[in-house]
Amino acid sequence: MISIKHTEGVAFIELNAPPVNALGLKMRQALSLAIHELDADEQVKAIVLCSALPLFCGGADIVEFRTGAVWDKPDLPALCETIETSKKPIIAAIAGPAMGGALEIALACDYRVATPDAVMGLPEIKLGLLPGAGGTQRLPRIAGLEAATQMILSGDPVKGEYALSCGLVDALLENNQDFRAHVLGFATRVSHEGDPKRSCADITVTHPDSKGYLTGFRDQIAHTSKYLVAPERCLVSVEAACELPLSEGLAQEKAGFAELLDTPQSRAGRHLFFAERECTKVPGVTRADQPRSISSVAVIGAGTMGRGIAIAFLQAGYRVTFLETTQSALEQGLEMVREHFQRAAQKGRLSADRAETIVSNATGTLSYGDLAEADLIIEAAFESMNVKRQIFASLDQHAKPGAILASNTSTLDLDEIAAVSSRPEDVIGLHFFSPANVMRLLEVVRGSKTAPDVIATAITVAKKIRKLPVTVGVCYGFVGNRMLEPYFREGSRLLLEGATPKHVDDVLETFGMAMGIHAMADLAGVDVGARVRQERRSEIAHDPTYQAVQDRLFELGRLGQKTGRGSYVYEGRTRVEDSEIVQISTNLAGLHGVKRRDIDDQEILERCIYPLINEGFLILEEGIATRPGDCDLIWVNGYGFPNWRGGPMHYADEIGLSHVLERMNHYRQSLGAYGEMWFTPAPLLEELATSGVTLAAHFDAKKEKS
Incomplete structure (x- = not known):
């Protein structure tokens, strides 16, 4: 799970436990043992925590929250204490995501360096929890009260530049083949300082009016958090960081974590967390069912739903062709798509050049013949069986072999729609929710003859356009x-x-x-x-x-x-x-x-x-649902x-x-x-x-x- 490499007096502890270096019991034991051994090695002047994977670490093993193994020794708070009290300076070298418990072990280190594209966050609140291994105590001391409160209460991650600006990391190092050499140089410089150790026990939270700030923050989130228990518990724990010594704050935080772990809201959050990871496992679809290549998309109907679907694909970099029945409807649809991206540029969500590039990928036609090269065609027309059957009969004549033919129907029988096609295996339902460019859900409707690789393609494409695909069967209204x-x-x-x-x-x-x-x-x-x-x-x-x-x-x-x-x-x-x-x-x-x-x-x-x-x-x-x-x-x-x-x-x-x-x-x-x-x-x-x-x-x- 880990390997240790020595270079010029610096010991690199490299995490290597695919897929995410989860901090389960065996990983915690391995890390704790390694740090104790390196502490006793006089040849080691500094220790670096890093990863052999594309991410630093995905954090705690959430399965342990259900089994109780989260408390098995050494638990995560104990591992963080081992890191913080090590005799040698420890540097966390963060490339890729460092989430939850991963960031907490990094906070327990003396120093943190990261790549500019590194992603760091404490998402525990999204599971109805608070960070329970020092996140609410160490982050305010290191990054400041305001940055820490925002990160803890939102659960949203930050990137390298912001982390450097608030003091969360001490240096940004380019994510290239020399990253390890840069980290070695940083660790070597640190080890040669007179007093290289830095502990949060010696740092206090500095803010001109911590009570006033936290009171204002409570008021700010009162409406969105009125039914939730975790936000207030997080704020109480952050207050403790401002008022109590580290050891007392950590004890209070750990008690708060245990309290929240046993709430219905946390059980709900963890249930949805696992449900999201299970939902892409579809019976009858295996790894052998490789997704088809999708580069160009057609959308039939440039109304509200069709435009939303097109925008979602355009944002993800796809070329999109609208099909409409009249020139005026087509022009109106294309103009509203253009306006959407222009507004996004005006609000600073993307550059004007990027907006123009995206819009240039949207074209329109009144002829089914112009859809002949589309890899994926999505019908977003009037919710009428007759209308949809006519559309799919036309697609059967004009779409190229292997093109996926999708209906956005929300209630109608997909098998009846597919029956007009000579290739029902290529027909699938993609039920978007309005507004389609905003709503995250996508019901992937599996017809009785839909091919497994078509389902695999739908799931892959859904992820690319940042949707949550849930595969369902055919009945009135699906699920x-x-x-x-x-x-x-x-x-x-x-x-x-x-x-x-x-x-x-x-x-x-x-x-x-x-x-x-x-x-x-x-x-x-x-x-x-x-x-x-x-x-x-x-x-x-x-x-x-x-x-x-x-x-x-x-x-x-x-x-x-x-x-x-x-x-x-x-x-x-x-x-x-x-x-x-x-x-x-x-x-x-x-x-x-x-x-x-x-x-x-x-x-x-x-x-x-x-x-x-x-x-x-x-x-x-x-x-109908799995x-x-x-x-x-x-x-x-x-x-x-x-x-x-x-x-x-x-x-x-x-x-x-x-x-x-x-x-x-x-x-x-x-x-x-x-x-x-x-x-x-x-x-x-x-x-x-x-x-x-x-x-x-x-x-x-x-x-x-x-």
């Missing part, structure tokens, strides 16, 4: 929109029974949803949902109350924000309650024989969230489910499957015929709740068997 259907259905039905849009949305936003369901429908467009329902009217005909309020809004032309009226009235983007909605709901309730009553917050939350969870169980039973974490990633990254709850499936495990089952059965009985229609528990939910097995444990067991 995200299928789970949305019962959530939205109940949010709408509650209006007939006596709730108001604001009451429903307030409950959901208090729960942590980024936006209430009625506000979200207004933002997306009431007409969007209405068109989807028109496509599947026969499937929902058994419930005459189904989305009755939304259908009436559509009839009245109240299409949401774009018309200034939907479930709310809009003053700019500010939503205002509208008494007319109560009247509409009351009239419809009378028409459908629905009794109106007072509805409390608990019922609103349970009626919206638990059917959503139940649908997730059905999706998992059917194999694992619970896939559902959670989709809902956290695409639908605003609070990440600190870990997604709906993880949340179900946290509150107890028996509780979810009991409440589903409660509404099944209490809501009469409506409850019987919509609140039947999924068989998998009943099975696991009855047996006392969590959903996570059930899928872990399945994974071990396979």
Whole structure:
């Protein structure tokens, strides 16, 4: 895991434990032993910590957080103490990323040198934790209170130039073949100084008004952190760095880490962390399925979604060709793409020359024949099966052999779309979320005949355009929109029974949803949902109350924000309650024989969230999603489910499957015929709740068997 090389009195401890030099127990033991041995070697004048890999170190082994091995001796705080109290000066030579515990061992060193492109950060807060091996104590002493607070509370990394400017590193050394020689020169100079050792125990945090600064910082983050426990715990620990000796601050920090490690929010953060690493492992897709080469992309439709998709690809360096039906629509689309990059240049996000280069890669056409050389063609047209089948029939005639034909459909049957093609193995769904250039999620929809190398290509391309690809199967709405259907259905039905849009949305936003369901429908467009329902009217005909309020809004032309009226009235983007909605709901309730009553917050939350969870169980039973974490990633990254709850499936495990089952059965009985229609528990939910097995444990067991 490590090797030791001696050069001119300097000992290089080189980490070499692919893939990321994780600081698991064996690595900690090896490092601790090496430092003790080198301390006793009189020939060694200085020690360098470096890496044989393209990164310095990825930090702690997060698996140990779950197993408890994180506390096995030497734990990370103990290793940092060994480094800090070494008799010899220790220099951390950072090339590539140094994240979390990796930066903490570097902070325990006497000196740090880095390459200009090195990336350093303490991302623990994103896992609901605080840095637990000295990060909150040593970083403020070394880099200053303000830089340290920003890094710890954001979890975002910094690069070499900034690290040098704030004192986090002592020198920047070019990342070339002479890097090791430069490090040797630095270490040699340090070892010849009169008193080369530097300990954070001897450094105090200097700031003209640390209390005032931290109070102001609390106020600044109050809105974004109101549901979170880690930010305040991090600030308390940073305060300790300002007020306490290092040893006392470290003890307080370690206690804070242990406290946070056992919180639902940290479990949620770690669940999503592992889910992101699992989601690209797709059954039936192996390393032998090499991705196809993609250099040119075509997008059919230059509307809002098509433009967003094109921008995402252009930003990643791809050439993009728009196909539109009219010259005016094509010109408008290209002009809006140009304006997007010009605005980005004006805001300093990229240079004017870079913006112009990107825009020059966007072209347009009205002819399918001009797509003949595209490697990937993405249809982003109107959500109509007839329209999409016509497009794919044309693509079958004009696209070159081996081109990947993708649909951005959000609800329609991909296999039915692929059926018009003579090459269904090349057809895949790429469901982007609006705005497509901003939203991180990408549902990769696997058709019944989609080739494994096409899926591998989609995942590879998704990463290049900085998307999170989650592969799902074919059904109505796939995973995200299928789970949305019962959530939205109940949010709408509650209006007939006596709730108001604001009451429903307030409950959901208090729960942590980024936006209430009625506000979200207004933002997306009431007409969007209405068109989807028109496509599947026969499937929902058994419930005459189904989305009755939304259908009436559509009839009245109240299409949401774009018309200034939907479930709310809009003053700019500010939503205002509208008494007319109560009247509409009351009239419809009378028409459908629905009794109106007072509805409390608990019922609103349970009626919206638990059917959503139940649908997730059905999706998992059917194999539409491979694992619970896939559902959670989709809902956290695409639908605003609070990440600190870990997604709906993880949340179900946290509150107890028996509780979810009991409440589903409660509404099944209490809501009469409506409850019987919509609140039947999924068989998998009943099975696991009855047996006392969590959903996570059930899928872990399945994974071990396979």
